[in-house]
Amino acid sequence: MTQDQRAMLYGLGAVALWSTVATAFKVALAWMSPLELMWWAALVSWLLMGIIVLKQGNMGVALRRGWRTALWAGVMNPVAYYLVLFAAYDRLPGQEAMALNYTWALAMAFLAVPILGHRLTRLDVAAGLVAYSGVWVIATRGEVFNVAFENPLGVVFALASTLLWALYWLLNAKDSRQPLVGQWQNFSVGLPVLTVLLLLGPGFQWHGWAALGAGVYVGLFEMGIAFVLWQMAVQSVSRTAKVSNLIFLSPPVSLLLLFLIVGEPMRLSTLVGLVLILCGLAIQQLPQARHASTA
DSSP, X not given: OOHHHHHHHHHHHHHHHHHHHHHXXXXXXXXSOHHHHHHHHHHHHHHHHHXXXXXXXXXXXXXXXXXXXXXXXXXXIIIIHHHHHHHHHXXXXXXXXXXXXXXXXXXXXXXXXXXXXXXXXXXXXXXXXXXXXXXXXXXXTTOTTOOXXXXXXXHHHHHHHHHHHHHHHHHTXXXXXXXXXXXXXXXXXXXXXXXXXXXXXXXXXXXXXXXXXXXXXXXXXXXXXXXXXXXXXXXXXXXXXXXXXXXXXXXXXXXXXXXXXXXXXXXXXXXXXXXXXXHHHHHHHXXXXXXXXHO
16 A cells, blocks of 8 residues: 555544544434533543643643644633533534534635735636625525524634634644644643533533543544544645545535434525535636646
């Protein structure tokens, strides 16, 4: 097996796990609040990454430096981003929250203009128009000339999560920490914050083993193993575009799982909106694909 083939397997593994998380979110949120789910998931992910960092011999580095960055990065991710994302899933059908969240790559392209001084191309603008027309179709549930959204707060939370995720990665553009070390440090900061919020809010409540299992699944796979697999794929592949396009496989699988497990009927408006969002993302990839083909 070549290095690129191995990288593709890692990437497919990460995408397969990410395809299940919309369903896992909806199942878990049927038992517990977004804050409770976030606490359990963050705890599991923090333990998993800590074990990996320790086995890799990087714990000494993790304990000595990088904490100044972790202080603000940990508040953004996991705390702010996932709480807002889970709030969106708590208010919207999983298919709608999942589709809206896929616009984060476009949000990052637009936010890079004021933050990093990047320039928008005509393709960026076209991609934004196509993708956000899909957002409008989903938000209005197909009634595109009706501005009375079914759940406006849920839509706001879903779009806010894309802004937070995009901002997080843009502000981390110059982060010199090793990815896994940085992620563990971020969760080391975020977990105490979540604990305080939980104690001030609903407190610790027992919802049964099924609820605990759902929280462990989210922490283990959405925040933990999938992240590690994706990092391994990106670091070992010869050209990033080879694995980055795998993410387009996730939405249709997510919709199918939501239908089969959660029982959500597939809305035509979600399918149309998701196609528009994915077309927008594909348009955004055109300059990268052209550059890669001539390299």
